[in-house]
Amino acid sequence: MLDYVISKYNFWIYIILMMIGLYAMIGKKNLVKKLIGMNIFQSAIILFYVSIGVKAGATVPILSGHGHGHEAIEVANYINPLPHVLMLTAIVVSIATTGIALASLILIYRKYNTLEEDEILKIRKETGA
Amino acid sequence: MADQFAALIIVVPLIASLFVPVIGWWKKRLCYPWVVAVLVIPLISSLSVLNTVMTTGKFSYRLGGWAPPWGIEYMLDHLSAFVLVIVSSISLIVAIYSKKSIEDNLPEKTVPFYTLFLLLVTGLMGIVITGDVFNLFVFLEISALSCYALIAIGEEGAPMATFNYIIIGTIGACFYLLGIGYLYIATGSLNMADLANILPDLYHSKVILVAFAFFTVGLAIKAGLFPLHTWLPDAYCTAPSAVSALIAPLMTKVAAYVMIRLLFTVFQPNFSVNMVPVMPILGWLSVMAIFWGGIKALAQTDLKRMLVYVVVAEVGYIVIGVSVANRMGLTGAILHIMNDAVMMACLFLVVGAILYKTGTREIQQLRHLNKKMPFTMAAFTITALSMVGIPPACGFFSKWYLILGTIEAGQWVWAAALLCSSLINAVLFFRVIECAYLKPMEPAYALNGGETKHEEIQRDEAPLTMLVPIVITAAGVILLGIFSGKIISSVIQFAVPASF
Numbered sequence: 277m278l279d280y281v282i283s284k285y286n287f288w289i290y291i292i293l294m295m296i297g298l299y300a301m302i303g304k305k306n307l308v309k310k311l312i313g314m315n316i317f318q319s320a321i322i323l324f325y326v327s328i329g330v331k332a333g334a335t336v337p338i339l340s341g342h343g344h345g346h347e348a349i350e351v352a353n354y355i356n357p358l359p360h361v362l363m364l365t366a367i368v369v370s371i372a373t374t375g376i377a378l379a380s381l382i383l384i385y386r387k388y389n390t391l392e393e394d395e396i397l398k399i400r401k402e403t404g405a
Numbered sequence: 406m407a408d409q410f411a412a413l414i415i416v417v418p419l420i421a422s423l424f425v426p427v428i429g430w431w432k433k434r435l436c437y438p439w440v441v442a443v444l445v446i447p448l449i450s451s452l453s454v455l456n457t458v459m460t461t462g463k464f465s466y467r468l469g470g471w472a473p474p475w476g477i478e479y480m481l482d483h484l485s486a487f488v489l490v491i492v493s494s495i496s497l498i499v500a501i502y503s504k505k506s507i508e509d510n511l512p513e514k515t516v517p518f519y520t521l522f523l524l525l526v527t528g529l530m531g532i533v534i535t536g537d538v539f540n541l542f543v544f545l546e547i548s549a550l551s552c553y554a555l556i557a558i559g560e561e562g563a564p565m566a567t568f569n570y571i572i573i574g575t576i577g578a579c580f581y582l583l584g585i586g587y588l589y590i591a592t593g594s595l596n597m598a599d600l601a602n603i604l605p606d607l608y609h610s611k612v613i614l615v616a617f618a619f620f621t622v623g624l625a626i627k628a629g630l631f632p633l634h635t636w637l638p639d640a641y642c643t644a645p646s647a648v649s650a651l652i653a654p655l656m657t658k659v660a661a662y663v664m665i666r667l668l669f670t671v672f673q674p675n676f677s678v679n680m681v682p683v684m685p686i687l688g689w690l691s692v693m694a695i696f697w698g699g700i701k702a703l704a705q706t707d708l709k710r711m712l713v714y715v716v717v718a719e720v721g722y723i724v725i726g727v728s729v730a731n732r733m734g735l736t737g738a739i740l741h742i743m744n745d746a747v748m749m750a751c752l753f754l755v756v757g758a759i760l761y762k763t764g765t766r767e768i769q770q771l772r773h774l775n776k777k778m779p780f781t782m783a784a785f786t787i788t789a790l791s792m793v794g795i796p797p798a799c800g801f802f803s804k805w806y807l808i809l810g811t812i813e814a815g816q817w818v819w820a821a822a823l824l825c826s827s828l829i830n831a832v833l834f835f836r837v838i839e840c841a842y843l844k845p846m847e848p849a850y851a852l853n854g855g856e857t858k859h860e861e862i863q864r865d866e867a868p869l870t871m872l873v874p875i876v877i878t879a880a881g882v883i884l885l886g887i888f889s890g891k892i893i894s895s896v897i898q899f900a901v902p903a904s905f
Contacts, residue, residue: 298576301572301576307568310568310572311572314571314572314575317575317576317579318575318579321579321582321583321586324583324586325586328586328589328590358589359586359589362539365539365543366542366582369543369546369550369578372546372550373546373550373553373571373575376550376553376554376557376567376571377568377571377572379554379557380553380557380564380567380568380571381564381568383557383563383564384564384565384568387561387564396565400562400565
């Protein structure tokens with residue numbers, strides 16, 4: 277059992293991180309904590325992608341000396357760069373999402389003077405908005 | 406030139422959106438003609454693409470000349486070309502409409518509005534055109550991000566609605582991203598056509614099953630399928646009129662398109678229908694969506710909020726058509742993507758015009774609107790009849806195919822739900838029409854002074870830039886209904902997977 281967990285530890289870590297993020301997004305009352313939860317959630321997925329490109333004993337995928345010739349390269353010697361490249365895009369997306377979320381938090385704070393969800397709901401109920 | 410049309414659909418609005426701030430910085434009032442002129446190009450391109458697809462069959466466009474599966478390819482078949490035409494025409498119509506509503510209500514937001522508007526359209530069209538699952542994620546996020554920002558411009562309560570939408574929408578997009586990750590582990594490919602070739606050998610793998618589950622849930626969130634629709638009503642209702650007229654017809658429909666694409670192109674119908682029990686679940690959820698949306702809509706006194714709940718119910722229509730998984734049902738679903746986009750566009754445009762002219766959205770205050778805004782209310786009535794499902798308006802035909810599909814699948818409860826929903830829609834819309842056409846002047850108002858009784862109600866129609874789009878969409882509702890047989894025989898029947 278322990279071997280099973282340890283041999284796939286990257287997946288376990290990503291699942292634990294993802295659940296922490298999901299819990300924060302759903303369970304926390306404070307909007308900033310929700311946002312931090314969202315960031316943890318996205319980072320978990322990024323780590324998952326990064327870990328699936330890794331191969332045991334492989335090196336960075338920079339080919340030297342293969343520019344001109346036609347020698348075959350051993351694929352197992354190089355980690356897979358594609359998931360990493362995909363994650364560059366995903367990181368950009370997650371930064372943009374965080375930016376928009378923070379901007380809307382500023383708008384919310386200006387309006388209600390608080391970032392606690394239950395207090396905002398109370399204010400909205402009282403004012404009927 | 407002609408074979409580059411597929412790329413122009415994406416490239417033109419994307420690059421043009423970067424020029425909007427420059428033009429706005431020079432002369433603010435030039436933003437509007439620029440955006441309208443730019444959006445004509447994707448419309449022409451997508452019509453030409455649809456024409457090519459109809460004459461020579463499906464083709465793919467290789468971005469930068471890289472061969473798939475390494476390069477990104479745009480996949481143009483009957484389904485994607487059809488949805489592209491819908492997206493590009495609705496976005497052009499809403500762009501024409503947006504002039505007054507933005508200039509008068511949000512004058513200082515003109516430049517960001519138009520920049521984001523073009524980005525949103527780029528994202529939506531990219532989702533439809535792309536043949537690469539990761540590229541689809543990027544476009545999904547482009548459209549979602551610009552949509553968040555556009556909603557946040559709106560009225561009171563918009564920031565809170567936006568924040569909820571960001572949190573839930575991000576969960577949806579991340580689930581989709583995880584689904585891609587699992588598919589990539591199992592297959593090593595991101596290209597849809599390539600995946601469709603590799604996957605059948607792996608259908609018994611648990612990794613594929615997990616990927617499929619993540620895809621379905623993620624897209625259900627994006628499409629606003631009950632019970633994952635909670636972000637939708639507040640977000641769509643608080644957005645500015647021009648924004649909700651763009652996102653209400655298109656966002657959920659495009660997500661439904663992606664659902665059809667993944668369930669029946671990337672995964673074969675054989676897997677999605679027979680090997681995993683997802684279809685009955687989706688079907689029953691959409692029955693609940695139809696009832697929940699209808700009942701919540703009945704409870705609203707605000708016209709726009711009522712329509713927003715109708716959107717929730719309409720998503721149920723499309724997903725029912727997908728989940729019966731036969732030719733009739735899927736034809737109905739694809740036809741309903743078009744019909745619903747046109748009908749919702751018309752209804753939200755009308756609400757925006759009413760709000761612009763009268764400053765209210767309360768159903769009870771629409772009295773005598775037939776005299777004040779005769780054309781707008783006529784358009785509203787035509788579309789309302791279409792929503793109820795009265796021929797020859799287009800709503801009848803898609804509902805007809807959907808019901809035939811459910812009967813063919815033997816799902817009588819689903820058929821009953823569709824019929825009941827017509828009744829609910831009848832009550833909903835006739836309540837509004839009664840208020841606008843038939844209700845007498847409020848007694849208290851008439852008692853206030855004798856002279857108000859005799860006062861003629863002045864005609865006070867919406868400005869021309871608003872009225873023309875409304876009339877076009879209302880005419881579209883009738884014309885698409887009359888020509889629906891032609892549309893099905895020339896486009897939609899080829900868009901349904903051949904194995905059905």
